[in-house]
Amino acid sequence: MRLMAPNDFVFLGLETREHPMHVGGLELFTPPEGAGEDFARNLYNELISAPEVSSTFRRRPGTPLNTLRNLTWREDAEIDLEYHVRLSALPRPGRIRELLETVSLWHSSLLDRHRPLWEMHVVEGLSDGRLAVYTKIHHALVDGVTALRLLQKSLTDDASETSLPAPFAPRQPRTARGSRGFNPLGLAKTGLSLTGDVAGSVPAAYRIGRQIMRERDIPLPLRAPKSMFNVPIGGARRFAAQSWSLDRLRRVAKAAGSTLNDVVLCMCGGALREYLLTQNALPEKPLIAFVPVSLHSLTGEAEAGNAVTVVMASLGTDEDDPLARMKAIRRSMGQAKEMMAGLSPLQSIALGATLAGPFALTSAAGLSSFTPPTFNVIISNVPGPKKPLYWNGAKLDGIYPASIVMDGLALNITLASNVDSLDFGVIGCRQSVPHLQHLLRHLEDSLASLEKAAGL
Structure with a gap:
């Protein structure tokens, strides 16, 4: 169990039935030449057979209710990928119109707080032969930029590569700051930086206030x-x-x-x-x-x-x-x-x-x-x-x-x-x-x- 960042708690606290707080995305792919009718199902089977799931996609609130226990995250050891990843087919005639209507319904429903807060839908049946993927993940876990980066890292610019990790799979450990454990010098630098931010806020606020007074048409x-x-x-x-x-x-x-x-x-x-x-x-x-x-x-x-x-x-x-x-x-x-x-x-x-x-x-x-x-x-x-990016040879057409x-x-x-x-x-x-x-x-x-x- 780990403490939740304040802004993540806010996203969970604001959520109600009328106000789902997840971000999502619809991706369209053109299958590679010669792909058979089972291309979408094969991709789905690979996803639900993924051997590992990253910590972000194992995370759920300490309690499904909006209480103080929601200040913590739990990480589930076992993930039911057949629940989180789903294979669907569009009704005929399978136009983009039917796809958007289906995504509208999926995006209207809340994520289950008893489980990690994400879903992925692989969609076949488009009349133009393309494949669609709709994903949604709670804003308490990622913002839109991070969600898009996770997608990009699960794709490749090599159309011939067919052994790609799932979007929810762990990535290689980063060597950037924050990945080397406790660092007293780094902690001291963080403290000094925070002190400088606080001290600098006073002149910054004064400057912004003068700008607002000077330019009275600034949106406020x-x-x-x-x-x-x-x-x-x-x-x-x-x-x-x-x-x-x-x-x-x-x-x-x-x-x-x-x-x-x-x-x-x-x-x-x-x-x-x-x-x-x-x-x-x-x-x-x-x-x-x-x-x-x-x-x-x-x-x-x-x-x-x-x-x-x-x-x-x-x-x-x-x-x-x-x-x-x-x-x-x-x-x-x-x-x-x-x-x-x-x-x-x-x-x-x-x-x-x-x-x-x-x-x-x-x-x-x-x-x-x-x-x-x-x-x-x-x-x-x-x-x-x-x-251009590809998923097992399928070209990403739209995000x-x-x-x-x-x-x-x-x-x-x-x-x-x-x-x-x-x-x-x-x-x-x-x-x-x-x-x-x-x-x-x-x-x-x-x-x-x-x-x-x-x-x-």
């Missing part, structure tokens, strides 16, 4: 406009997914003098504007996005469970002109970057917690209907593989993240890069966000409008 908690996304939600989910060429977004970024992430936010802002107009629900003020920022590269802990902070940015949804919207987003993200400049990872996490705190409190207390929104939507961009929604946050847009594409996964409350799949068309229309405005 409880100042976002009320929208149809900021309502209590039910437990059912709807999932939609689609890919866009990275080259298209890069050309827009170059023509507009913006970053790729600015283009993603502008593309989402335009799509949300059109969607809300069709629902007669567009606020006069611009929507505010909650944008997670990974700290793994700063902490040096590539295998860390949760290492993330957040910034808040305007989506310019009050602007009909795409270039005016881009300008508003560029200014807002510039303000956020200035606010984060010079902060240590610990200080960045503290700032993110300060920004997210009002939302966590109002959502957990069921007060989202009575308080101004902290933000309107989450938009997260997760870095993925930069070269579509499926994240979390909560009371006061009925919509979440998460995307992952995959070689030369951006793969969008859109998750929403089935009741509060009607016709969620229409957002995919609005995303395409928004990108096309950006291209036209930029002269492309």
